[in-house]
Amino acid sequence: MFEAFRGTTFPSILLSGAGSSSKLQSQIESLRVGPGPVVFFLDPFVANANILASIWVAGPFTFVVDVGQEPSTGYVDKLVSEIQDLCQRSLPSLMVAIGGGITMDLAKAVSVCLTNSQNSSKMQGWDKPTKSGIIKIAVPTISGTGAEASRTAVLTNTQSGLKLGINSDFTKFDCVILDADLISTVPTNLFFFNAMDAYLHAVEVLEGHYRNSFSDFFAKSARQILEDIFDSQDPRSVSNHEHLMMASYLAGLALTSSFVGLVHPLSAAIGVEYKIPHSLANLLALRGLKTHYPNTHDRIFGWADKLDVTVPSLGEVWNAETDASKLYSEMVKHELPVRNALGQDWQTDFTFEKFQLLLKEM
Numbered sequence: 001m002f003e004a005f006r007g008t009t010f011p012s013i014l015l016s017g018a019g020s021s022s023k024l025q026s027q028i029e030s031l032r033v034g035p036g037p038v039v040f041f042l043d044p045f046v047a048n049a050n051i052l053a054s055i056w057v058a059g060p061f062t063f064v065v066d067v068g069q070e071p072s073t074g075y076v077d078k079l080v081s082e083i084q085d086l087c088q089r090s091l092p093s094l095m096v097a098i099g100g101g102i103t104m105d106l107a108k109a110v111s112v113c114l115t116n117s118q119n120s121s122k123m124q125g126w127d128k129p130t131k132s133g134i135i136k137i138a139v140p141t142i143s144g145t146g147a148e149a150s151r152t153a154v155l156t157n158t159q160s161g162l163k164l165g166i167n168s169d170f171t172k173f174d175c176v177i178l179d180a181d182l183i184s185t186v187p188t189n190l191f192f193f194n195a196m197d198a199y200l201h202a203v204e205v206l207e208g209h210y211r212n213s214f215s216d217f218f219a220k221s222a223r224q225i226l227e228d229i230f231d232s233q234d235p236r237s238v239s240n241h242e243h244l245m246m247a248s249y250l251a252g253l254a255l256t257s258s259f260v261g262l263v264h265p266l267s268a269a270i271g272v273e274y275k276i277p278h279s280l281a282n283l284l285a286l287r288g289l290k291t292h293y294p295n296t297h298d299r300i301f302g303w304a305d306k307l308d309v310t311v312p313s314l315g316e317v318w319n320a321e322t323d324a325s326k327l328y329s330e331m332v333k334h335e336l337p338v339r340n341a342l343g344q345d346w347q348t349d350f351t352f353e354k355f356q357l358l359l360k361e362m
């Protein structure tokens with residue numbers, strides 16, 4: 001299943017630096033293809049705060065997406081069908097996502113479903129789309145997931161409940177604009193949880209079995225940048241914001257050119273079960289996986305203390321109906337990252353009995 005060689009894809013255009021979103025309009029004009037409309041996906045914060053409002057116009061082609069829950073196949077299919085109805089069998093000339101991981105993943109998923117004329121559940125898995133998606137631009141307004149860099153659009157399958165990506169080069173953004181000014185309004189707890197998502201992408205790649213020189217390089221660079229940010233006096237300085245956007249991007253490339261480890265599969269299982277957002281679910285998972293990632297655990301929870309950020313425990317959301325065996329099977333369905341972390345014989349090592357012990361730590 002693992003290939004000896006793994007590649008990654010890059011956007012044609014990567015703009016960075018505070019103020020760089022002033023170039024969005026000119027990028028739209030130069031990248032759009034055909035007479036179709038430009039479709040905007042906006043995070044509700046972006047819409048309410050009128051961020052970049054001189055560029056998007058409130059109207060039928062501007063969608064303020066639902067970030068109340070992580071993207072599902074049902075929601076993606078609904079957006080696809082609304083856009084198809086509006087475009088009357090033609091296609092948008094371009095899509096722009098302005099927001100966080102949810103907004104960006106929705107744009108990625110919708111873009112390939114539109115061109116491949118398929119329901120999103122059919123696109124989940126590895127390299128299912130056969131046609132390029134709609135040309136698209138990402139403008140992240142919260143940083144850490146690496147959705148702006150990765151070839152994955154993470155969706156919860158409405159039928160099976162399983163969280164699984166559309167993993168395809170065709171989901172990748174053609175242009176990414178990393179404007180550090182846009183993340184200045186992110187509350188510190190969210191800022192921290194999401195930055196730690198990037199840190200975990202880097203660490204899990206570096207502690208995996210299936211490494212390569214490119215993924216190592218991206219991951220080591222991201223890890224170092226993030227350690228410098230959170231060891232510094234003021235992680236929220238303008239220059240640290242710029243560095244965080246770079247680290248998020250590099251860690252996204254690292255995970256795209258390798259695999260994550262144990263934190264993400266466990267995070268996906270508890271995230272779906274308890275409806276906990278991805279970046280926070282990672283930290284709950286990391287607590288349980290302390291013996292697997294001891295240094296990372298201590299470092300991250302040390303930074304949380306320093307920033308006065310509280311990470312709730314699983315006990316606070318746990319309920320009597322929770323079926324540990326269901327959580328275990330949800331976790332190990334993500335076999336590639338589990339195998340990356342533990343090797344080919346992971347089944348003998350990572351038993352349900354061991355899983356129950358780690359749940360107690362969370």
Ligand code: NAD
Pocket residue numbers: 043044045046067070071099100101102103105141142143145146147148150151152153154182183184185186187190194197252277278279
């Ligand atoms: P998100 O998109 O929901 O954003 C989090 C919150 O921040 C939202 O409430 C949003 O309104 C708010 N927000 C956004 N910008 C803001 C700003 N500038 N100021 C204040 N608030 C702002 O969450 P996220 O953590 O960015 O993304 C999570 C999603 O990303 C999940 O669905 C997860 O599965 C996915 N993900 C994808 C990848 C990938 O490679 N594609 C990797 C990791 C996670």
Ligand code: ZN
Pocket residue numbers: 145197198201264278
């Ligand atoms: Zn992640």
